[in-house]
Amino acid sequence: MALWTRAPKSAPTQAGTQAPAQAGQSGSVADWLAGRTDPATIAELLRQVIDPEVGVNIVDLGLVYSIRVSDGTAVIQMSLTTPGCPLSAYMEDNIHRVLWGAPGISSVDLRIIWEPAWTTEMMSVRAKQELGWPV
Amino acid sequence: MSSAPIGLSAPRGRRRGWVVPIMLGAIVILLAALWSGLVHLGLPLPRGGTSLHEGHGPMMILGFLGTLISLERAVALGARWADLGPVAAGLGGLAVLVGVGDGVPALLVTVGGLVLLAVFVAVHRIQASMHNVVLASGAVCWVVAGCLWLAGWEVYQFLPWMAGFLVLTITGERLELSRLTGTAAGARGLFVATASVFVLGLIVSSFTEVSGVRIAGVGLIGLAAWLARFDIARRTIRGSGLTRFMAAALLTGYAWLATGGVLWLVFGRMTEATSHQASYDAMLHAIFLGFVISMIFAHAPVIVPAVLGRPLTYHRWFYVPLALLHLSLLLRLIGGDAVDNTLAWQWGGILNELAFLMYMGMAAHSLFVLGRRRRPAVAAEQPPQPATR
Numbered sequence: 120m121a122l123w124t125r126a127p128k129s130a131p132t133q134a135g136t137q138a139p140a141q142a143g144q145s146g147s148v149a150d151w152l153a154g155r156t157d158p159a160t161i162a163e164l165l166r167q168v169i170d171p172e173v174g175v176n177i178v179d180l181g182l183v184y185s186i187r188v189s190d191g192t193a194v195i196q197m198s199l200t201t202p203g204c205p206l207s208a209y210m211e212d213n214i215h216r217v218l219w220g221a222p223g224i225s226s227v228d229l230r231i232i233w234e235p236a237w238t239t240e241m242m243s244v245r246a247k248q249e250l251g252w253p254v
Numbered sequence: 255m256s257s258a259p260i261g262l263s264a265p266r267g268r269r270r271g272w273v274v275p276i277m278l279g280a281i282v283i284l285l286a287a288l289w290s291g292l293v294h295l296g297l298p299l300p301r302g303g304t305s306l307h308e309g310h311g312p313m314m315i316l317g318f319l320g321t322l323i324s325l326e327r328a329v330a331l332g333a334r335w336a337d338l339g340p341v342a343a344g345l346g347g348l349a350v351l352v353g354v355g356d357g358v359p360a361l362l363v364t365v366g367g368l369v370l371l372a373v374f375v376a377v378h379r380i381q382a383s384m385h386n387v388v389l390a391s392g393a394v395c396w397v398v399a400g401c402l403w404l405a406g407w408e409v410y411q412f413l414p415w416m417a418g419f420l421v422l423t424i425t426g427e428r429l430e431l432s433r434l435t436g437t438a439a440g441a442r443g444l445f446v447a448t449a450s451v452f453v454l455g456l457i458v459s460s461f462t463e464v465s466g467v468r469i470a471g472v473g474l475i476g477l478a479a480w481l482a483r484f485d486i487a488r489r490t491i492r493g494s495g496l497t498r499f500m501a502a503a504l505l506t507g508y509a510w511l512a513t514g515g516v517l518w519l520v521f522g523r524m525t526e527a528t529s530h531q532a533s534y535d536a537m538l539h540a541i542f543l544g545f546v547i548s549m550i551f552a553h554a555p556v557i558v559p560a561v562l563g564r565p566l567t568y569h570r571w572f573y574v575p576l577a578l579l580h581l582s583l584l585l586r587l588i589g590g591d592a593v594d595n596t597l598a599w600q601w602g603g604i605l606n607e608l609a610f611l612m613y614m615g616m617a618a619h620s621l622f623v624l625g626r627r628r629r630p631a632v633a634a635e636q637p638p639q640p641a642t643r
Contacts, residue, residue: 171556173434174490174497180434201430203377203386205326205553209560233381239433251489252436 123158123186125178125241156221158186161193164221168213170206175249177210181241184232191225193218198237207231273325273561276340280321281614283347287313288607295603296596309350309359311409312399315416315542316363317347319550320396323423324370326557331373339369357404364400367393367419384442388426388449395419395456402460410524413538414459414470420546421511422449425477428504431486441484448476464522471518474541478512496555496568499576503552506580510544513587532591535599543606544583551576554617566617567624575613582606 165183166176177183177197184196195214199207211229218224239247247254286302290310293301301307324339343366349359374390395418402412429445452473459466482488485508491501517540521533551572559566582605590599 169497171496172431172490172500173486174493200433201377201383201385202380203327203330203374203389205330205427205557206560207330207332208563209556212559212563212565236381239436242434247436249489250435250486 121157121159121188123162125181125184155223156188156193158188158193161186161188161195161218161221161224164217165195165214167217168210170210172206173250175246177214179243179246181243181246182210182237188224191223192228193221193224193226194228194230196230196232198232198235200237202233272337272341273329276321276325276337276344277562279344279348280318280325280340283313283317283321283344283351286351287318287347288610291603291607295600297600297604303353305350305353305359308409311413311416311538312359312363312403313347313350315420316343316366316396316400317350317359319420319546320363320366320370321347322550322557324366324373326561327370327373329561331376333373333376336369336373336376339366339373342366342369360400360404364397364404367396367400371397383430384446385426385430388422388429388446391449391453392419392422392426395422395453398456408525410534411460411463413524414456414467417470417538417541418453418456421452421474421477421541424546424549425449425481428481428485432484435484435486435489437484441480445477445480445484448473448480451476463525467518467524468522471515471520471522474515474518475512476515478508478515481508481511499568499570499572500552500555502573503548503576506576507545507548507552510540510548510580510583514540514545532594536587536591539583539606540587544580547579547610548576551579551613554613558617558621562621564621567620569616569620569624572613572616575609575616578605578612579609582609 162178162183165186166178168177169175170177170180173180180200182197182199184198186196187194199210214229215227218227242250244254286306287310289299290302290306290313293299293307294310306313320343321340324336324343328336328339342362346359346362346364346366349362371390371393374386374393378386378390395415399412399415399419402415403409425445429442432441432445450473452470455466455468455470455473457466458469482505485504487501487504487508489501490497491505492498493501514537517533517537521537524534524537555566555568555572558564582602584602585598586602586606588598589595590602
């Protein structure tokens with residue numbers, strides 16, 4: 120079972136790419152046509168979910184901790200910048216929408232977790248650049 | 255914390271059946287408060303009961319905005335008990351509208367504020383943070399305002415506390431987002447110091463009005479300066495689409511926050527208010543319309559979908575009511591309050607309300623007409639990322 124996890128820290132050489140630490144295989148058109156969606160492809164799809172206040176996607180913000188696919192269910196572990204975030208339901212809706220129709224994915228198990236707590240260290244270099252960090 | 259598997263087409267668990275009736279109740283409260291606002295402007299309209307006429311401020315701030323803010327927080331927390339907050343605040347606002355006996359509206363909104371405070375305590379137990387303390391301080395201001403209302407104080411006497419609820423709620427959220435721009439600990443310390451001056455002013459205002467309001471004014475100016483320097487909107491204004499619209503609404507709102515702070519510092523007096531006392535009108539509406547409603551314009555395109563579970567498609571026409579809001583407020587405060595021209599003051603106030611209603615109409619159109627037409631393509635409607643600099 121393939122697993123995608125967030126890179127432990129944003130490294131300058133990985134500007135925004137967040138290479139999967141334990142990905143079984145990268146997503147491909149062949150997989151898509153064959154009715155399979157692997158975790159790396161799901162991570163790419165989740166880049167369409169943008170925090171509208173910030174203008175940066177949730178993967179580059181470092182909010183998505185891990186993704187795996189099990190029996191047609193995309194199991195996504197993610198956090199939010201704060202537990203009381205009013206945008207949490209908005210994020211959930213948009214995650215479901217971007218994964219709608221992904222081959223082989225019939226449901227989403229979205230797990231919002233608070234450990235480890237999200238920190239700005241988890242943001243990608245690209246996200247930091249877009250938000251004006253001196254990187 | 256984990257959730258059970260959710261089918262792609264299944265409704266999300268955190269929104270419950272209460273949400274739509276609560277939102278409808280909030281809209282009724284808003285419309286009643288807007289009507290009352292027109293009467294305060296001197297238009298020849300049926301005045302309604304004394305409760306409605308005198309309750310314009312509490313209805314807008316604790317009834318309408320209190321309901322919306324506690325509702326968004328209840329949806330975010332996802333705990334059933336948190337729904338009691340918007341329900342109580344909404345019933346309190348409606349109680350003003352129908353003229354329920356003395357004390358009942360104040361008691362209900364106070365309960366709403368206490369539940370919101372409990373939400374922030376629950377969040378703090380999950381993950382403690384400074385910004386959550388600031389948000390909780392805003393809820394404390396709401397509770398204090400409710401208690402003073404319950405104790406029989408006049409509305410203008412506890413207005414600083416109602417302003418405190420909204421200012422600390424909004425700025426606390428901005429403090430949280432400022433982390434994303436790498437704000438240093440020193441800058442966060444500066445925020446806390448400035449917010450403390452504001453809160454000190456609120457406390458003093460309950461005993462020595464002029465001194466307290468002036469101290470709070472200094473705090474407002476400081477908070478506006480902090481936001482202008484450190485808020486993420488300075489970056490996102492260079493983006494596009496919804497992100498840029500939100501930043502534009504935020505930054506113009508900060509200008510009004512600073513204006514309100516200067517007015518509080520200069521005049522320092524809210525008592526002896528009449529239907530049209532120029533300084534009183536300017537001191538309140540720079541904050542409550544210029545700052546707060548601009549924040550509402552900024553956040554509605556994401557908060558309303560979060561609460562209702564329906565997409566709200568951004569459109570560049572949203573800038574029209576935003577511009578109308580700010581220009582009509584300039585007319586009201588400069589042409590009306592500063593120059594003392596009643597016609598300019600009245601037209602400014604009417605256009606303020608028109609801007610709000612226009613924005614609500616556009617949002618409703620987007621939710622119920624455009625959203626239904628374009629639902630299959632929602633993923634493609636995400637706002638584009640700001641250009642990399």
